[in-house]
Amino acid sequence: MLKQYKVWDAPTRVFHWVNFVSVILLILVGTLMLYKKDLGIVSLDAKIAIKELHVVIGYVFVLNLMIRLIWGFIGNRFARWSAILPGAGFGNTVSAYIASIRRGEPQQFLGHNPLGRLAVVFMMLLLMSQAVTGLIRAGTDVYYPPFGSIFAAQVAADGVDPATIKPYDKTGTDATKYKALKEFKHIYGEVHYYTFFVLLAMILLHIFVVVRAEITEGEGLVSAMFSGRKILSKEPEDIHDGTR
Numbered sequence: 001m002l003k004q005y006k007v008w009d010a011p012t013r014v015f016h017w018v019n020f021v022s023v024i025l026l027i028l029v030g031t032l033m034l035y036k037k038d039l040g041i042v043s044l045d046a047k048i049a050i051k052e053l054h055v056v057i058g059y060v061f062v063l064n065l066m067i068r069l070i071w072g073f074i075g076n077r078f079a080r081w082s083a084i085l086p087g088a089g090f091g092n093t094v095s096a097y098i099a100s101i102r103r104g105e106p107q108q109f110l111g112h113n114p115l116g117r118l119a120v121v122f123m124m125l126l127l128m129s130q131a132v133t134g135l136i137r138a139g140t141d142v143y144y145p146p147f148g149s150i151f152a153a154q155v156a157a158d159g160v161d162p163a164t165i166k167p168y169d170k171t172g173t174d175a176t177k178y179k180a181l182k183e184f185k186h187i188y189g190e191v192h193y194y195t196f197f198v199l200l201a202m203i204l205l206h207i208f209v210v211v212r213a214e215i216t217e218g219e220g221l222v223s224a225m226f227s228g229r230k231i232l233s234k235e236p237e238d239i240h241d242g243t244r
């Protein structure tokens, strides 16, 4: 007996697909940055232009992420952090879900299943890390907002207008301050770089799991992110939950 439920509200769906497209573009441009030498991109102007393109896409990504973080407090009950973040009794919920999979009768949920909730939380943390470290590096590398003017003012030599400081050009900078900024920015680049690979692995896992669930369990997880509606064959475990 199949029953259809309205689950994902429009802002959650818009977030999901804007996030999907912007992250894919960031991955593509980021990969271009990583392998620029192998791809024959050697001119400084081209390197800076690619970085600037990455940052501009990054702004769309960050804005979308910030809206989603806020929507988690005002959206419908499935969009809320209270339904996603693990709370009291979560361990039992996970065990019951895993046991139901082992029995070959997986429990069904209107919102995310318990393992999906863990995956969402982990991916959100990775995305937030990329957002923060990316914005800092946008400031230190190409002097772009929101921190660029602060970093330009930090490296400018005495009496030099920070607005005249150009990326990858030491003209007008103070050598000691320039070196200090280089040391400061290093760790953010490292975190951005390693998080990229973890995120990539999570994205591949996420796509594999939802497509597999769509095919084998017929819950319509992928289609639900377009239509907002899930089609379930049994009573969902979270049907009576106000918040979880």
Ligand code: HEM
Residues within 6 Å of the ligand: 023, 026, 027, 029, 030, 031, 033, 034, 051, 054, 055, 056, 057, 058, 059, 061, 062, 127, 130, 131, 133, 134, 135, 137, 138, 139, 141, 189, 190, 192, 193, 196, 199
């Ligand atoms: C899911 C989101 C993102 C992914 C997957 C991603 C991916 C990458 C990758 C692969 C690199 C190359 C790393 C390297 O050259 O060492 C990179 C560098 C960079 N990213 Fe992102 N990025 C993301 C978000 C952002 C955002 C939101 C911004 C800023 C608005 C940003 C700004 C930068 C900057 C300035 C660099 C150059 C810094 C460096 O060379 O280490 N990124 N990113």
